Amino acid sequence: xxxxxxxxxxxxxxxxxxxxxxxxxxxxxxxxxxxxxxxxxxxxxxxxxxxxxxxxxxxxxxxxxxxxxxxxxxxxxxxxxxxxxxxxxxxxxxxxxxxxxxxxxxxxxxxxxxxxxxxxxxxxxxxxxxxxxxxxxxxxxxxxxxxxxxxxxxxxxxxxxxxxxxxxxxxxxxxxxxxxxxxxxxxxxxxxxxxxxxxxxxxxxxxxxxxxxxxxxxxxxxxxxxxxxxxxxxxxxxxxxxxxxxxxxxxxxxxxxxxxxxxxxxxxxxxxxxxxxxxxxxxxxxxxxxxxxxxxxxxxxxxxxxxxxxxxxxxxxxxxxxxxxxxxxxxxxxxxxxxxxxxxxxxxxxxxxxxxxxxxxxxxxxxxx
Amino acid sequence: xxxxxxxxxxxxxxxxxxxxxxxxxxxxxxxxxxxxxxxxxxxxxxxxxxxxxxxxxxxxxxxxxxxxxxxxxxxxxxxxxxxxxxxxxxxxxxxxxxxxxxxxxxxxxxxxxxxxxxxxxxxxxxxxxxxxxxxxxxxxxxxxxxxxxxxxxxxxxxxxxxxxxxxxxxxxxxxxxxxxxxxxxxxxxxxxxxxxxxxxxxxxxxxxxxxxxxxxxxxxxxxxxxxxxxxxxxxxxxxxxxxxxxxxxxxxxxxxxxxxxxxxxxxxxxxxxxxxxxxxxxxxxxxxxxxxxxxxxxxxxxxxxxxxxxxxxxxxxxxxxxxxxxxxxxxxxxxxxxxxxxxxxxxxxxxxxxxxxxxxxxxxxxxxx
DNA sequence: CCTCTCGATGGAAACGTTTCCATGCCTTCT
DNA sequence: AGAAGGCATGGAAACGTTTCCATCGAGAGG
Numbered sequence: 001x002x003x004x005x006x007x008x009x010x011x012x013x014x015x016x017x018x019x020x021x022x023x024x025x026x027x028x029x030x031x032x033x034x035x036x037x038x039x040x041x042x043x044x045x046x047x048x049x050x051x052x053x054x055x056x057x058x059x060x061x062x063x064x065x066x067x068x069x070x071x072x073x074x075x076x077x078x079x080x081x082x083x084x085x086x087x088x089x090x091x092x093x094x095x096x097x098x099x100x101x102x103x104x105x106x107x108x109x110x111x112x113x114x115x116x117x118x119x120x121x122x123x124x125x126x127x128x129x130x131x132x133x134x135x136x137x138x139x140x141x142x143x144x145x146x147x148x149x150x151x152x153x154x155x156x157x158x159x160x161x162x163x164x165x166x167x168x169x170x171x172x173x174x175x176x177x178x179x180x181x182x183x184x185x186x187x188x189x190x191x192x193x194x195x196x197x198x199x200x201x202x203x204x205x206x207x208x209x210x211x212x213x214x215x216x217x218x219x220x221x222x223x224x225x226x227x228x229x230x231x232x233x234x235x236x237x238x239x240x241x242x243x244x245x246x247x248x249x250x251x252x253x254x255x256x257x258x259x260x261x262x263x264x265x266x267x268x269x270x271x272x273x274x275x276x277x278x279x280x281x282x283x284x285x286x287x288x289x290x291x292x293x294x295x296x297x298x299x300x301x302x303x304x305x306x307x308x309x310x311x312x313x314x315x316x317x318x319x320x321x322x323x324x325x326x327x328x329x330x331x332x333x334x335x336x337x338x339x340x341x342x343x344x345x346x347x348x349x350x351x352x353x354x355x356x357x358x359x360x361x362x363x364x365x366x367x368x369x
Numbered sequence: 370x371x372x373x374x375x376x377x378x379x380x381x382x383x384x385x386x387x388x389x390x391x392x393x394x395x396x397x398x399x400x401x402x403x404x405x406x407x408x409x410x411x412x413x414x415x416x417x418x419x420x421x422x423x424x425x426x427x428x429x430x431x432x433x434x435x436x437x438x439x440x441x442x443x444x445x446x447x448x449x450x451x452x453x454x455x456x457x458x459x460x461x462x463x464x465x466x467x468x469x470x471x472x473x474x475x476x477x478x479x480x481x482x483x484x485x486x487x488x489x490x491x492x493x494x495x496x497x498x499x500x501x502x503x504x505x506x507x508x509x510x511x512x513x514x515x516x517x518x519x520x521x522x523x524x525x526x527x528x529x530x531x532x533x534x535x536x537x538x539x540x541x542x543x544x545x546x547x548x549x550x551x552x553x554x555x556x557x558x559x560x561x562x563x564x565x566x567x568x569x570x571x572x573x574x575x576x577x578x579x580x581x582x583x584x585x586x587x588x589x590x591x592x593x594x595x596x597x598x599x600x601x602x603x604x605x606x607x608x609x610x611x612x613x614x615x616x617x618x619x620x621x622x623x624x625x626x627x628x629x630x631x632x633x634x635x636x637x638x639x640x641x642x643x644x645x646x647x648x649x650x651x652x653x654x655x656x657x658x659x660x661x662x663x664x665x666x667x668x669x670x671x672x673x674x675x676x677x678x679x680x681x682x683x684x685x686x687x688x689x690x691x692x693x694x695x696x697x698x699x700x701x702x703x704x705x706x707x708x709x710x711x712x713x714x715x716x717x718x719x720x721x722x723x724x725x726x727x728x729x730x731x732x733x734x735x736x737x738x
Numbered sequence: 739c740c741t742c743t744c745g746a747t748g749g750a751a752a753c754g755t756t757t758c759c760a761t762g763c764c765t766t767c768t
Numbered sequence: 769a770g771a772a773g774g775c776a777t778g779g780a781a782a783c784g785t786t787t788c789c790a791t792c793g794a795g796a797g798g
Binding site for chain 2: 756757
Binding site: 004047049050051052053054056057062064067071072073075078079081082085086089094095096097098099101106110112113114115116117118140141252253255256279282283284295 | 373416418419420421422423425426431433436440441442444447448450451454455458463464465466467468470475479481482483484485486487509510621622624625648651652653664
């Protein structure tokens, strides 16, 4: 039993042809009761199991779906993958997972291999859907697929948070709390169209609310020292009272860094995140953020691919404003006017927030250190 | 080009035999320069790519590894999977991911299918390695494999945190801080040998330190209301001053629940977690916990499987005490003696801990509600 | 009693590769 | 000049399935 038994072994042991074995085991054709028993006995004795690879060659199907995301160390993608596989597994499909680590080269290469392996479908987050080589290749091969967390180019369907609208909502939130000067904090701004969408939406939202254009603080590597960068950023852009971080991790890191800079959050600086990871509501202050549902999105993308495979009706993608909602939190508070030492007079007493108080003074005396 | 081109199409277009095409493309045999050019031209024209399934059938190899974990919604497993795939991908292997959702039935079924699909190896976390049907099957089929986060039965290798030693270390930490009565909080105690290992280690550690045997609080479903359960638990087990949660999620949830019960953490109740997720150090108070490195473990398990496939020397698994370390945090503080009103006389002045004091009075007046 | 039909069964082709082996030719050595 | 060897190439088997088609026997209907 070094080599696993094949259908031929079973046929031989049962004293019949391979066709009969196939018919019995697949229940795809007539067989006498006695024959059935003999085959089943042989199967048991040999511990036989069909080889899916022989089967795939013949049937042109693998019951396998490719799933491509940047990284599952990020819980947003991890949840989405989980959601997708929770759909696939009960449907009889297994999932080939690729984490590209935000590398377009790996993305292209891995997807070619997935297609060579003849996956029946693909769920994927690409770095840039407009230029993605991999995506073009998928189309040319006509593999059923669905995007995830990407803006869908024409002829594609995508399950995604409407980043731009969500970021606009964040601008509204800042406006509602009387913030005027804000910053946008992003990691890997260039390799992620998500971050860019959020930035654009935020800029637009700020403009719509009559706020200043947000300053951009971009980090390239996650191991750069955020505290130093943040300090320099606030020094270079005086007057900033709020920061929108392009994800919750960054937001929490920013809170920590702000504290290291002896800034009070939210007293001196309000911070809003994006994604709505569960921890956000466990920290003090709780994190104001955009809440999303990655699991639902992953599941939806999975259903879409299955429907393409089966030729059934595709599930409806959620409307933009169903893909997120704003969650208020202690990290974003109304800005209260006080003696503002940058010359701008805080003349208007905010009617909507009678309890508004000011942060401890002497914030950000940047030349002290 | 509905159906992708096969090697035969290439051969025909290049005017040669399929064997020549195979040799040219795989660089596995001689070919004239002119022939090479013709073949390459045909490949380009047809956008040909080998079918891995045909190849697999012939070569008895799939360049695919199965990876089985309970759920990647849990960042511990997500990180481990990421670590494994970071090893596999550069080595030319892709990863078939299965999340069993802690269901032994799914586990067995999925692993059978993985083997039918002829994966070249397996990295897996099973629910119980001693009784796992799937594991037995893997052995009978002699598939290279490595356990992850499981205690290794004989003849298996496993990359895992030494749960028992780590839990013992937690008991030491409580002892160092003069706690005597503790509780152990676990989710899915029955379906996870990890939780049981930790419980055993904790019980043993408490005994070693002369503490009371910890009380067990077990939650079955993650959606049960922890606050109610915790309240009842503390009422039923008076005198508890510290809780060891079997993972950081639970620990953070417990902190929140304690607050809802108007208990101060750590003032009234110290809490220690397990896993060392990044967030633990971002919350206030920071979470005392056992820090582990799931990514390293996943990577190690991956390397082990690769070494089995290639017949090279297996990497050395870390020694038990290299698999974790204790991280102090604000959620665990020394217990201070004070007027204790539960009748127990604090008569014996503990020689080893002269500074021992009691907790603030009237905590948990259990009949008040 | 003969034919027709139908159930049971086996042989063989096909799926897309790789690889063994045979063939033919050209070079090179004796 | 003849033999030997090496290179370039193609045919075909093999991998493990499914499925089409043919065969065979038996029961039914005329």
